[in-house]
Amino acid sequence: xxxxxxxxxxxxxxxxxxxxxxxxxxxxxxxxxxxxxxxxxxxxxxxxxxxxxxxxxxxxxxxxxxxxxxxxxxxxxxxxxxxxxxxxxxxxxxxxxxxxxxxxxxxxxxxxxxxxxxxxxxxxxxxxxxxxxxxxxxxxxxxxxxxxxxxxxxxxxxxxxxxxxxx
Amino acid sequence: xxxxxxxxxxxxxxxxxxxxxxxxxxxxxxxxxxxxxxxxxxxxxxxxxxxxxxxxxxxxxxxxxxxxxxxxxxxxxxxxxxxxxxxxxxxxxxxxxxxxxxxxxxxxxxxxxxxxxxxxxxxxxxxxxxxxxxxxxxxxxxxxxxxxxxxxxxxxxxxxxxxxxxxxxxxxxxxxxxxxxxxxxxxxxxxxxxxxxxxxxxxxxxxxxxxxxxxxxxxxxxxxxxxxxxxxxxxxxxxxxxxxxxxxxxxxxxxxxxxxxxxxxxxxxxxxxxxxxxxxxxxxxxxxxxxxxxxxxxxxxxxxxxxxxxxxxxxxxxxxxxxxxxxxxxxxxxxxxxxxxxxxxxxxxxxxxxxxxxxx
Numbered sequence: 001x002x003x004x005x006x007x008x009x010x011x012x013x014x015x016x017x018x019x020x021x022x023x024x025x026x027x028x029x030x031x032x033x034x035x036x037x038x039x040x041x042x043x044x045x046x047x048x049x050x051x052x053x054x055x056x057x058x059x060x061x062x063x064x065x066x067x068x069x070x071x072x073x074x075x076x077x078x079x080x081x082x083x084x085x086x087x088x089x090x091x092x093x094x095x096x097x098x099x100x101x102x103x104x105x106x107x108x109x110x111x112x113x114x115x116x117x118x119x120x121x122x123x124x125x126x127x128x129x130x131x132x133x134x135x136x137x138x139x140x141x142x143x144x145x146x147x148x149x150x151x152x153x154x155x156x157x158x159x160x161x162x163x164x165x166x167x
Numbered sequence: 168x169x170x171x172x173x174x175x176x177x178x179x180x181x182x183x184x185x186x187x188x189x190x191x192x193x194x195x196x197x198x199x200x201x202x203x204x205x206x207x208x209x210x211x212x213x214x215x216x217x218x219x220x221x222x223x224x225x226x227x228x229x230x231x232x233x234x235x236x237x238x239x240x241x242x243x244x245x246x247x248x249x250x251x252x253x254x255x256x257x258x259x260x261x262x263x264x265x266x267x268x269x270x271x272x273x274x275x276x277x278x279x280x281x282x283x284x285x286x287x288x289x290x291x292x293x294x295x296x297x298x299x300x301x302x303x304x305x306x307x308x309x310x311x312x313x314x315x316x317x318x319x320x321x322x323x324x325x326x327x328x329x330x331x332x333x334x335x336x337x338x339x340x341x342x343x344x345x346x347x348x349x350x351x352x353x354x355x356x357x358x359x360x361x362x363x364x365x366x367x368x369x370x371x372x373x374x375x376x377x378x379x380x381x382x383x384x385x386x387x388x389x390x391x392x393x394x395x396x397x398x399x400x401x402x403x404x405x406x407x408x409x410x411x412x413x414x415x416x417x418x419x420x421x422x423x424x425x426x427x428x429x430x431x432x433x434x435x436x437x438x439x440x441x442x443x444x445x446x447x448x449x450x451x452x453x454x455x456x457x458x459x460x461x462x463x464x465x466x467x468x469x470x471x472x473x474x475x476x477x478x479x480x481x482x483x484x485x486x487x488x489x490x491x492x493x494x495x496x497x498x499x500x501x502x503x504x505x506x507x508x509x510x511x512x513x514x515x516x517x518x519x520x521x522x523x524x525x526x527x
Contacts, residue, residue, distance in 0.1 A: 018365070019366060071206050071210060073210060077210075081209060082332060083207065083209050083210075083286065083331040083332045084207060084210075084331055084332075084333070085206055085207060085209075085210035086205070086206040086207055086210065087201060087203065087204070087207075087321035087323075087329040090323060090326055090329055090336075097333060100333060101333065101336070101394060104333065104334060104392065104394075105336070105337065105392045105393065105394035105395050106368070106392045106394065106395035106396050107394060107395020107396065108394065108395065109325055109326075109394075109395060110323070110324070110325065110326055110327025110328075110336075110337045110338070110394060110395075111395060111396060111397050112327060112337060112338040112340075112396070112397040112398045112401075113308070113311075113338065113397075113398055114322070114324075114327075115315045115320055115322055116312070116315065117315070117319070118322050118324070121324075122324045125324060
């Protein structure tokens with residue numbers, strides 16, 4: 001019988017298999033005896049599966065030499081520390097981040113509290129996205145009067161948003 | 168307020184007398200926040216870190232909740248003072264090891280504390296004795312909203328509050344309850360509970376967080392995921408899981424009483440005997456004995472009013488508190504003598520256990 005499962009942390013044959021079910025999504029971690037011990041999986045006083053999932057998702061090696069333009073942080077730095085260098089890193093490392101968030105969290109979009117200052121900006125951003133879609137549709141169906149109206153409204157919204165919203 | 172005044176003044180955890188909760192000792196919520204446009208603490212240069220700290224501490228200390236509180240850079244605290252703050256669950260062990268550029272702001276009643284330049288620029292925390300998620304969430308939410316008027320947080324409409332570690336991304340919330348689960352430990356069910364809780368996406372840790380042991384049968388249970396759900400939903404789910412654990416613990420207690428009442432009474436009685444007469448007690452043993460006394464109180468073996476005393480001793484038997492009370496630095500053996508002396512005095516006052524009720 002071939003044991004095909006390898007430890008997510010060190011690639012030795014895995015003997016400990018953990019499953020986490022969140023929102024009907026199944027996340028699995030396979031560990032060898034030594035890593036399981038080291039991570040306290042067998043310790044009745046508790047361990048953190050989310051940390052394990054994070055570490056496991058950092059293996060295999062991230063590819064590319066992407067670097068955050070804002071702070072100079074690299075993928076290698078992230079692999080070492082498991083933390084980012086600055087807020088802009090979240091824009092620069094989306095390819096690395098997105099699959100990781102899937103494993104780590106219940107969703108990949110924030111649905112909680114929004115700072116009041118940004119809430120105003122966020123609603124403008126949403127309005128803008130909506131207007132752009134409507135403009136596209138108007139052009140496609142050759143409703144040029146509507147298109148002109150949408151275009152003017154877009155200009156207006158852009159002006160009222162002091163800065164361009166990020167992400 | 169000065170640090171020593173704060174240490175000697177009444178605190179939320181040691182002096183509220185609100186220890187009516189049989190299983191949940193403490194409720195705590197923390198929020199991770201970062202300033203927009205600044206590198207995270209782990210990546211910032213020393214000068215940047217100090218600049219960030221000054222800005223954060225100034226903004227936090229000016230809030231009405233922090234009136235007459237304490238704001239202090241970490242490097243101005245000695246090791247014993249830091250240890251005491253850790254033992255009161257006010258700061259993390261990670262913050263104690265911060266070299267420079269970190270700070271702490273603590274409210275007068277020690278129920279609200281902000282760590283500056285720990286893993287994130289700001290770690291806001293509110294804690295209360297007992298099982299009180301609604302109260303704690305309302306308090307910390309209001310605090311965060313007030314602070315938001317004075318500083319610009321790093322926030323993305325898609326990913327929420329941006330944190331140094333992606334495990335805290337989104338809401339940046341960690342809600343946790345400190346639970347006393349002696350019957351689940353005695354009956355050997357704790358491993359099963361830990362696994363089940365983890366499968367639901369929550370974490371179980373020991374008394375002092377990651378990597379600490381569970382002496383005193385005290386566990387911290389908290390949410391692990393922070394993105395994709397609102398703060399209220401995260402708290403609601405955790406609350407549900409905690410209620411199930413409370414139920415399991417109470418069932419386990421009943422079962423212990425039914426199957427082998429003498430064994431349980433023997434454990435509690437012996438704990439009382441050692442606490443009244445011991446001369447050398449390390450903190451692990453003291454915690455385990457106190458845990459049995461607390462279980463005895465819950466079972467009606469001791470008077471209900473003693474619960475607050477035990478809850479206070481859980482904290483004051485820690486090494487930092489023992490040394491602070493004796494006004495000096497002592498090696499572990501000397502501390503064991505001091506701790507036992509303190510416990511003998513406390514337990515001399517306690518009426519002997521009455522097991523008639525527990526055996527019915």
